[in-house]
Amino acid sequence: xxxxxxxxxxxxxxxxxxxxxxxxxxxxxxxxxxxxxxxxxxxxxxxxxxxxxxxxxxxxxxxxxxxxxxxxxxxxxxxxxxxxxxxxxxxxxxxxxxxxxxxxxxxxxxxxxxxxxxxxxxxxxxxxxxxxxxxxxxxxxxxxxxxxxxxxxxxxxxxxxxxxxxxxxxxxxxxxxxxxxxxxxxxxxxxxxxxxxxxxxxxxxxxxxxxxxxxxxxxxxxxxxxxxxxxxxxxxxxxxxxxxxxxxxxxxxxxxxxxxxxxxxxxxxxxxxxxxxxxxxxxxxxxxxxxxxxxxxxxxxxxxxxxxxxxxxxxxxxxxxxxxx
Ligand code: ADP
Ligand code: MG
Numbered sequence: 001x002x003x004x005x006x007x008x009x010x011x012x013x014x015x016x017x018x019x020x021x022x023x024x025x026x027x028x029x030x031x032x033x034x035x036x037x038x039x040x041x042x043x044x045x046x047x048x049x050x051x052x053x054x055x056x057x058x059x060x061x062x063x064x065x066x067x068x069x070x071x072x073x074x075x076x077x078x079x080x081x082x083x084x085x086x087x088x089x090x091x092x093x094x095x096x097x098x099x100x101x102x103x104x105x106x107x108x109x110x111x112x113x114x115x116x117x118x119x120x121x122x123x124x125x126x127x128x129x130x131x132x133x134x135x136x137x138x139x140x141x142x143x144x145x146x147x148x149x150x151x152x153x154x155x156x157x158x159x160x161x162x163x164x165x166x167x168x169x170x171x172x173x174x175x176x177x178x179x180x181x182x183x184x185x186x187x188x189x190x191x192x193x194x195x196x197x198x199x200x201x202x203x204x205x206x207x208x209x210x211x212x213x214x215x216x217x218x219x220x221x222x223x224x225x226x227x228x229x230x231x232x233x234x235x236x237x238x239x240x241x242x243x244x245x246x247x248x249x250x251x252x253x254x255x256x257x258x259x260x261x262x263x264x265x266x267x268x269x270x271x272x273x274x275x276x277x278x279x280x281x282x283x284x285x286x287x288x289x290x291x292x293x294x295x296x297x298x299x300x301x302x303x304x305x306x307x308x309x310x311x312x313x314x315x316x317x318x319x320x321x322x323x324x325x
Contacts, residue, residue: 009124012096016105021118023084033120035086041138046076052129056191057172062100064191065131066107071193072214073135074115075265078200079212081145082137085115089122090132115197145203145210150228150270154208154296157279159196159266159288161242162217164189166261167254176253182244193265198286203269206278210269216262218314221302224270231299236306240291256315259304270296 013028021027025034037043050069052058070087077085089108093101112119117135168186171178178186196212203210209228211220217239225232241249241258248254271279276292283290294305306312 008096012098012101013122013124015098016101017089017119017122019109019119021086021120022116023118024086024120027118027120028122033086033088035120035136038084038138040141041084042141042144044077044080044082044137044139044144045134046073046080046136047132047134048072048076049130049132058129060191062103063107066104066109067111067192068107069131069133070108070111070117070135071195072265073133074111074117074195074197075193075212075214077135077137078195078197079145079210079267080137080139081143081200081204081210082139083197083201085117085135085137086120087112087117087136088134089119090125090130090134091122092125092127092130094127094129115195140204143204145200145207145269146227147209147211147224148227149207150209150224150230150232150296151272152230152296152298153273154270155273155276155292156221156232156234156268156270156294156296157290157292158213158217158240158268159199159290160194160264161240161245161289162213162264162266163245163249163258163261164242165193165263165265166216166257167244167248169261169263170253170257176248176251176257178244178248182247185242186244190263193263195265196267196288199267199282199288199290202282202286203267203271206275207269207271210267213264213266213268214262216260217264217268218259218302218304219262221268224268225296225300225302228270228296231297232294232302233297234294234302234304236304236312238291238293240289240293252315255312259314 018028164186168190209224304312
């Protein structure tokens, strides 16, 4: 497309963010996009904002940031069990830097192509670097995975390994020290999380409740408990950690980061114990570790149990933007 003579804002949109939107009637360029929602499907809609200095270090590589802006939103679609996605991107930029934008767009669209996400519109404004993505997806009517369905006696499961992203953040904040190679690997988990989309879809009909881990395992499981009107116990020893996590789980700072740190974008879900075999099978089919970490109980809140079955205290309880000092 030739963009000469267009305003800088329009040129920016045309150059970096206008691509064919395969599953939309009308994509970027008009006053609004047009979508046709498939009969018999509910529309799942979610939005996530990332603010420089709060959600990412200002020196982040823009390609990784493009990936992450979409990945955290796809993760919400995964946690609902949705498929067939549309996204909208609100970009607030301190200045126009085409190299930065090209790298950001590459990270965004590479992931969009992998999961068939159509970018159908957005907004572009000037100000402190902030990225907001709205994502929409379809889910068979009535079958979405919600946070409120956990039942007493259900198993609690998580995908992947927990804690690497938060360990990278703790290292950057000087709270603990990762070996150089470990830091580089952990930072990849922080900036390039893998949304567990196929798992979320496979869990429809199996999981009774699900959430993606953005604020921290304990905080996000607490959300499930609150909405389900139940409590939970988690066995510290069964929480799956990577080889990096294994080196730090026995220190207070390490354990806090792993359990309360967040940014993993793994799924935490609950299911009836008679679904154990079907869930374990998914591990092989999808190539994602899936680990049983505890049980839903009567009562309120999440208790963490150590080796001896005695409660373990954790300082952090997950990220909260408005928490006091
Ligand atoms: P309006 O003035 O009607 O709000 P805009 O000039 O903001 O329209 O946007 C023009 C078109 O470009 C719209 O279709 C809008 O959805 C799209 N758009 C704007 N910013 C972005 C962006 N960052 N990514 C994708 N599409 C965008
Ligand atoms: Mg606009």
